[in-house]
Amino acid sequence: MKLLIDAGNTRVKWALWDGHQLQPQGAVAHADIATLAAPWAALPLSAVLAASVAHEAVRQAIEAASPLPVQWQRAQAAAFGVRNHYRNVAEQGADRWLAVLGARQRYPAQDVVIASAGTALTVEALTAEGDYLGGLILPGYRLMLASLAQNTANLDRAAGHACAFPQGTEDALASGAIDALCGAIQRLQQRLAAHTGRAPRLLLTGGDAALLQPHLPPDARMVDNLVIYGLASVADGS
Numbered sequence: 001m002k003l004l005i006d007a008g009n010t011r012v013k014w015a016l017w018d019g020h021q022l023q024p025q026g027a028v029a030h031a032d033i034a035t036l037a038a039p040w041a042a043l044p045l046s047a048v049l050a051a052s053v054a055h056e057a058v059r060q061a062i063e064a065a066s067p068l069p070v071q072w073q074r075a076q077a078a079a080f081g082v083r084n085h086y087r088n089v090a091e092q093g094a095d096r097w098l099a100v101l102g103a104r105q106r107y108p109a110q111d112v113v114i115a116s117a118g119t120a121l122t123v124e125a126l127t128a129e130g131d132y133l134g135g136l137i138l139p140g141y142r143l144m145l146a147s148l149a150q151n152t153a154n155l156d157r158a159a160g161h162a163c164a165f166p167q168g169t170e171d172a173l174a175s176g177a178i179d180a181l182c183g184a185i186q187r188l189q190q191r192l193a194a195h196t197g198r199a200p201r202l203l204l205t206g207g208d209a210a211l212l213q214p215h216l217p218p219d220a221r222m223v224d225n226l227v228i229y230g231l232a233s234v235a236d237g238s
């Protein structure tokens with residue numbers, strides 16, 4: 001059994017992989033990583049694979065809690081039939097590359113847009129031929145609201161509901177953030193469609209995927225743990 005870990009800028013998600021099935025185990029805040037040491041020590045593990053885009057201290061806390069040496073994964077130029085067109089793969093977040101590999105494993109040979117709605121929103125474009133063309137980075141929902149709260153005199157307040165014609169500040173805040181996030185996703189989707197001449201599938205993952213889904217076309221599909229599915233592909237070497 002292999003332990004798979006996805007350390008984002010807000011939370012550390014982990015799952016177990018037996019070579020056939022993924023068993024998601026949950027998520028903890030960075031401050032609580034040490035609480036995972038005891039449950040991890042009780043597992044019959046053969047390997048630990050992880051990806052982190054968080055601060056170095058998070059990486060060290062995971063290493064301290066892990067009963068085995070951690071096999072840290074990075075973005076690659078190519079793997080499993082996917083070619084990464086990022087100019088410098090060393091600067092790319094491992095989570096973005098692994099989400100692309102996870103999408104490729106779950107939806108082989110399809111044009112896919114992958115929206116990972118976490119601390120940041122990342123949106124990736126992957127063609128049926130296996131070309132990962134690149135993608136977008138923008139602040140996630142919470143970060144957008146926090147930046148307005150911190151840099152204006154009047155906007156430090158809870159967001160309301162997203163709606164078509166917001167008629168109050170709270171709703172205007174929620175609607176602005178949702179439209180920015182969903183607009184970015186749909187623009188990349190349109191560009192990939194224009195590039196390939198085919199309509200891509202849209203996959204949503206990350207902690208805010210459910211927040212965005214009602215505001216996107218009905219065929220947008222939520223797929224939990226795409227980064228961890230990418231780690232499972234790497235763990236299997238397939």
Ligand SMILES: Nc1ncnc2c1ncn2[C@@H]1O[C@H](COP(=O)(O)OP(=O)(O)O)[C@@H](O)[C@H]1O
Pocket residue numbers: 007008009010011012027117118119120140141142205206207208
């Ligand atoms: N229980 C939760 N704890 C923290 N964030 C949550 C929770 N449930 C949903 N969220 C949302 O998910 C986002 C974090 O998503 P996640 O995919 O874990 O991010 P990351 O990979 O950047 O750590 C938060 O910004 C928040 O809006």
Ligand SMILES: CC(C)(COP(=O)(O)O)[C@@H](O)C(=O)NCCC(=O)O
Pocket residue numbers: 008009010053091092093094095096118119120121122137
């Ligand atoms: C864009 C990210 C901050 C997303 O992080 P997350 O929201 O998953 O915590 C992370 O993938 C990152 O730090 N990337 C490095 C820059 C790049 O991918 O080009």
Ligand SMILES: [K+]
Pocket residue numbers: 116117118119120121122206
């Ligand atoms: K993300």
